[in-house]
Amino acid sequence: MGPKINYEALDDEALVKAAKDGDMEAFEELVRRYSNLLYNRAMAFVREQDTALDISQEAWVRVWRGLRKFKGDCAFATWVTRIVTNLCIDYVRRLQRNRNLSIEALEEEIGGVERLVDPIEVDPLEGLTVEEQRLVLREALGQLTEVHRAVIILHEFENLSYKEIAKIMGCSLGTVMSRLFYARRSLAAAVREILRKRNEK
Known part of the structure; x- marks a missing residue:
């Protein structure tokens, strides 16, 4: 019997x-290291604990099944993050298909939510408490397309670089920058519209 392996090292x-x-203890150590990362990434997208847990667990199933195909072209953390992000995007897409009127259809009909509000120079969240800002941003994020929502979360909230986002989403740097530009514009417009409606009440 050989010496006990210190997997943490x-x-x-x-x-x-x-x-x-086939070393399951090695895989369990990987799960221990990155389970919070996957769960938190799922929570950032779906904001429901049970759903985030289900998605993160499904991600680990896919990681195990696809492990032999992982060639090490990127960091393991980047690879597993890509898997859970794709599952989250699939989940959001399924939700949108069940809506009577999707955000995409709304944009086609009226030209995009950003056209509904006039541009303003001041920060629309100025004067709100941290909790109020969080609630407004959460509501506004829910109005974005799944791709725009994903790129905003990954860059603005998870602080990932363009290069890291491109790897996770499987697209070019130029595509990431373009998506982020339009996502920021739509998010700002959605925030202003939400605040306008609240002020009218």
Whole structure:
């Protein structure tokens, strides 16, 4: 019987290699290291604990099934984040298909929510409490398309670089920058419209 392996001391590359060879303890260490990352990423998208848990667990199932195909072209953390992000985007798409009028259809009909409000120079969230800002932003994020919502969350809230987002979403840097530009514009317009409606009440 060989010496006991200290899995916590191994880097991700060594753990992945061992897990590919069937070492479940190595895989369990990877799960321990990144379970919070996957759960928090799912929560950022769906904002429901049970749903986020289901999505993160499904992500780990897919990680295990696809582990032998992982070639190490990117960091393990980037790879698993891409998996959970794709699951979150799929979940949001399913929700949108069940809506009577999707955000995309609304934009086609009226030209986009950003056309409904006049541009303003001041910060629309100025003067609100932190909790009020959080609630307004959450409501506004829910009005974005799933792709715009994803890029906003990854860049503005998760502080990922354009390059990291491009890897996760499987697109070019130029596409990320374009999506982020339009996502920010739509988010700002949605925030202003939400505040306008609240002020009218």
